[in-house]
Amino acid sequence: MKAVRGTKDITPDEVYKWQYVESIAKDVFENFGFREIRTPIFEHTELFIKGTGETTDIVQKEMYTFTDKGGRSLTLRPEGTPPVVRSYLENNLSAEMPVTKLYYIGPMFRYERPQAGRFRQHQQIGAEIIGSSSPYSDAELISMYLHFVSKLGIEDVKLHLNSVGCAKCKPDYNLALKDYAKKHFDSLCETCKDRLDRNPLRMLDCKVESCREIFASGPVILDYLCDDCRKHFDIVIKSLNMLGLQYNINPFLVRGLDYYTKTVFEVTARGLGSQDAIAGGGRYDNLIEELGGKPTPALGFGSGQNRLIATMEAQNTPFADPPVTKIYIAPLCESAFPKAFEIAFLLRQKGVSTEIGLDGRSLKSQMKTADKLRAKYVVMIGEDEINKGFVTIRDMVSGEQEAVDFQIVIDVLTKK
Template identity: 50%
Template sequence: MEISAPRGTKDIMPDSSSHWQYVERTAREVCRAYGYREIRTPVFEHTELFLRGIGETTDIVQKEMYTFTDKGGRSITLRPENTAGTVRAYLEHKLYGESQPSKLYYIGPMFRYDKPQAGRFRQFHQFGIEAIGSPGPIVDAEIILAAVEFFTRLGLKDLNLFINSVGCPKCRPVYRAKIQDALRGSLGEFCEDCRSRFDRNPMRILDCKNEKCQQLSKDAPRLADCLCDECRDHFAGLQTVLTAAGVDYQLNPRLVRGLDYYTKTAFEIQYPPLGAQSAVCGGGRYDGLIEEIGGSPTPAIGYAIGLERVILALEKQGLLPSTETGIAVFVAAFDDKTRVQAFKLAAELRKAGLACEMDYLGRGLKAQLKQANRYPARFVAIIGEEEAAQNKVALKNMQTGEQQLVDAGQVEQKIRAEMED
C-alpha cells in the first residue's frame, strides 16, 4: 500500500520551493526595513498556554487544536498560531528589560484540524509580526503599513484593508449586553455555533460566515457606538495616522476576528478573487494577553499572514517569479578511469561558487551530454584519458558549440570570463 501525505498537508516540491523562498525573502526585507527581529519558537507548547492565551471559548481551542499527552504525562499542543508562543518567549527571556517596544517577527508552520480547502491546510505557514510594549495608535498604524508594504513589494493588487475597534474590558460588557438583548428573540434561528457563542462570546456572532446568521444579525447594535472614550480616541488616532500615511482603508463594524485576546484595533486584509477564504492577513491589539499568561499588564499588537493564500493570490495574478533552472557547468567523464578526476574538478568548481553537476550512474559520454542539456548546463567539461594524462579539460560552450582544451586549473577562470562576455 502506497503511503501518501496526511489529509490537509501538502508537499512543497523543488519547483515550488523557490516561490516560497521569494515570498519569505520579501517578508524578511520588509521586517528589516521596519526594525523587526526574527524569533523562532517551538512548534509545540504546553496546552495551557493556548487555553489561557487564545481563550477556551474560541473555535481554535474547542475544535481545531492538535493536542496530545507526551511520555511525561504533560498535555502538549502543536501551535495553532504563534502570538501566544512569542509572548511566552518575551516573558521567559525577559525581553521587557530591553528597549521597548520589542519588535519581533516569525515565519513557520502552524497546525489546526480544519476542513481543507483552497489556500487552507491543517499544516499551514504564517509570517507574522508582534510589537510589544507600546500603547499608542502609531504602532498600530506601523504594523498595518508593514503588512501593506509586504503585499506591495510582491506586486499584489485589488487588496482591501478593513479596520475596526473591538473595544476593551471596560466598554465591551456594555456591548455584550446590548447585542444579547437584540438577538435573544431570534436566537433559535441561528446556527449551532452562533447559539453556543451567545452566552460565551456573543460578539463572535458577527463573525459567522453563515448567510442566514449574517442576515439575522445585520441590524445588531454597532460596537463603535459602545466604545469608551479611551477606545474611541485610540481608534480615531489610528485613522488619522493611516490617512496621513496615504493608506486606503474601509471601516467594517462587523470585523471582530476569531481570537478572544483582541482589544481595541482589529484589522484584516482581503484578496476577493480567493473567494470565501479571501483573508490573507489578520491581526489586532491584544493588551490583556501578556497579563493573562502571567506577565505584567503590557500593551501589544500583531498580525499573521497565511503564506499559502499569498502564494495562491500571486499565482492568480501571474506574479510568481520564474523558477530558476540551469547550471554553470556539467563535468563529464569519458569512462570509469577518469571519473575520479571528474569528481575532483566538480568539487573544485563548486568550492569556487559555480553550480556544477556530474553523472552518478556510469552513463556513456553521449548520454552524459544529453543529461547536461536537460539541466541545462551552459558549459560541459569533458575529461577523457588524454585530457587526464595532460591535466587538461575539453571545455565546450553549449550555447555556441565551441570547444577548446583548457588547463584543469584554469577551468573556473575560463568559464567566468565567457559568462561575463
C-alpha cells in the same frame, strides 16, 4: 504511502517560491526594525487555552493535542502569537529594549477541513510589536504588511479595519448584542445560539448568510467605544490616510481569537474565491498579563504563506527565477572521475554552483540532465581529455565548445 490529509509536500520544483516569499518578508520586516524569533512547534496545551481562548474554535475543535510519556498535555502550535509572548516573558526580552519588534516564519497546525488555501499544516509569517500602546504602532504594523504584499506583486489587496473596544467598553456592546440576538434567537444557526452566552462577539463572525443578514441590522460596536478607544481608532485611521493607504471600515470584523482589543484588521486579495483572507491581526493589550507577565500592550498579525503563494499563482504574479546550476561536469569514463571530482570541489569553494554526474551515464543522458538543471556550461572529461590534459567546455546557449587546459580551467570557469 501518501502524505497525511491536509498536508502538502513542497518539492524542489516549488520550493523556490517559498524561499522567495520568505526572503521578501525578511527584507521588509528587518527594514522596519523587526528581529526574527523561532519558537518550538509544540507547547504546553495550557498556553493556548489561556492565550488563544478556551471558547475559540481553535481550542474547542482544531488543536492537535497529545499526552507525552511524562504525562504532560502538549499541543502542536495552532498559531504564532502565544508562543512568541511566552518566549518574550520567559527570556525577559523586555530588558533589551522598551518596545520589542519580532517576526517569525514557521509551520502551524490546525485540524480543519482541507480546502483551497487551507491546510492542516500551514506555513505562517507573522510579526508582533510588544510594549507599545501607541496607535501609530498599529499603523506601522499595518503599513509594513501592505508594503510586504506590494513587494510580492500581489494586486487587488483590500484592508478591512475595525475596533473591538477594550475591557471598559466591550461589556456594554456585548450586552446590547446579546439583547438583540435574543430577539432573533429562533432564526439563528446552532453555532450562534451556542455563542450567544459564551462568546457573543463571535456571532458577528458567522458565515451563515441568514445570520449575517440578521446582525447587519444589529448594534454596531463602533457606537459603543469609550473615549480612549475612539481616540485610538481615530489616530490609526488618520495615520493610514496620511500614508495614502486605502481601507474599508467593517464594524462586524471581530477576528476569531479572544485576546483582541481595540484595533483589529484583515487583509484580502483576489484569487482565492470566498477564502480570500491572506492576513489578519490586531491589538492584544491584555494577553501578556493573562499569561503571567506585567500589563503590557502589544499587537501583531499572522499571514498564511500557503495563501500568499496560491494568490500569487492565481494572479500570475512572477516569482524570482528558481536557482540554476552554473556548471555541470560530465565525466565520460572511469578515469575521468578523480579530475571531475577535483574540479567540482574547487569551483564550489569559489562559490560557483556546480553539479557533477557521478553515476557513469552516457554523454547524451548527462546532457539531458544538464539541460533540466538549466546549466550554463557543461564540462566534459573523457579519455582523450585525460590523456591530453584538458577539458571540453560547452556553452549550453550558443552550443560553442572550447578546449581548456587543466591548469587554467578553474580561472576560466569562475570568470564566465
